[in-house]
Amino acid sequence: MGWKSSLIIIENKEDFTDESEILKALGKSEYEFDEELTLDECIYTNDKSINIGYYNGNIIISDDYQLTTNSLEIADKLKMTEEENRLVELFPTSEIVTVACHSAVNYHGYSVIENGIKKRLKIISSDEPRIEFGERIKEENEIYDKSYSKGNQNFWKDNDDPEKYFIEDQLMEDFTFGIAKRRLGVLLDHPEGDEIMEQVTFRKYKNPTQTSEVEESIKSNNKAKWIKYGIIILILIVWQILKRTAFKN
Template identity: 50%
Template sequence: MGWKTSMVLIENRYGFNDETALLKAIGKANYEFDSEVTFEECLYPGDESINIGYHNNSIIICDDYQITVHALENADGLNLMPQETALVSLFPHSEILSVACHSVSDFHGYALIRRGLKTRLKIVIDAEVIEHGEPFDEEQKIYAKSYTEDGIRYWKEEEFPGEPFTEDCYMEEFTFGVAKRLLGVDLNTVAGYELTQNITFRKYKDPNAKPKEYPNFKMRTLEEEEKYNKRTKWVKYLFYLIFFLVVAYVKSCLRKQ
């Protein structure tokens, strides 16, 4: 499955819920409440919104790449970017984890802040790995399953006995394995999928934002849009079901050998 998502996860030690202060800290003070959405709906909103939810004593900000682009792609090594500094001022003793991936560009990355210091940054794009700091526990568990040959790290999977995987192909394993540190669950699993259906987020948008124009595409009517969304959602459900049935079948066959 092609994942596209961008999140900032904040350890919520003291039950913080001042979303106005949170929006101000990340430079979105003018954003206004728009609607309530599910976790699944805001993993990749595509509307330049900020979506805020709570789970596992953590604050989850689905930011549509607006914050993570600074924490990851535009990062200056382990130096804090302005948005990160503002969040640290609100949560000086908490862990702050920025995580993002985009399957189209074979990109994934994450940055971990502990007690005000960025201790880890890793970005993988088009097979190039850029990293600063030492891998933390969740990363080390994934790296422990790999091997190195000619300076390149590989992973082998029993379910896929062909060519080994390189690090850029391990996008989901790293993205959601790392996010599990604060979410408490891997989103790329059945339990993770259930979680995305059961958490309600509050969506905030810029009231003055101009709608994007797509002149080369026919605009759908509301009725057509509803039908399209329903069809897309059922296709996604079907993919999950087929994927997990195939994996279970392959594992069963391998155990019988």
């Protein structure tokens, strides 16, 4: 299965449920409730929505790469983004785990904030070497301990074929969902994660202005499509007339 996902997982010590405040912290205060759905349906929506659910004492935000791009891919070392700082204001003593992955390039990245301080950040893909800051956490070490090093690279043996091996970016799911399990308690890509993926209710929030823009774009594309078809039909009609008149003579 191919994965494309980005999640912010917040330790919910006080059973916080004010989603308008969460949206405000994310810089999305204009977003409005759209519908209820499952994590399986909103883990990658590709519609610039914010999806919020609750599981195992955590707030889970599926952000459609709107925030994780800044906090992971183009992060300034362990410096926190504005959105992360605002989340810390809401949850000053909570652990905040952010994970993201994209199967097309084996990209995966994650960060850990503890007591208002970003302690760990790592990103890697098939196109880019590993970039990491801070001390590795327990869940990472459990994966790295199974590898062997050659030069500056880690390798993992293929249990099904001793002649083959994996490199770090190919363990995208192991790292992404292994780190997420730190808070969720389950692996999202295994049967143990079926409950959160398929049964937990998430609430989708969308920018109403963005929805209008998308609808207008669809209408515009449909109009252009019918104009194109009309021109083609007109050309065919003219061609048939020419065949019956000028070419016949």
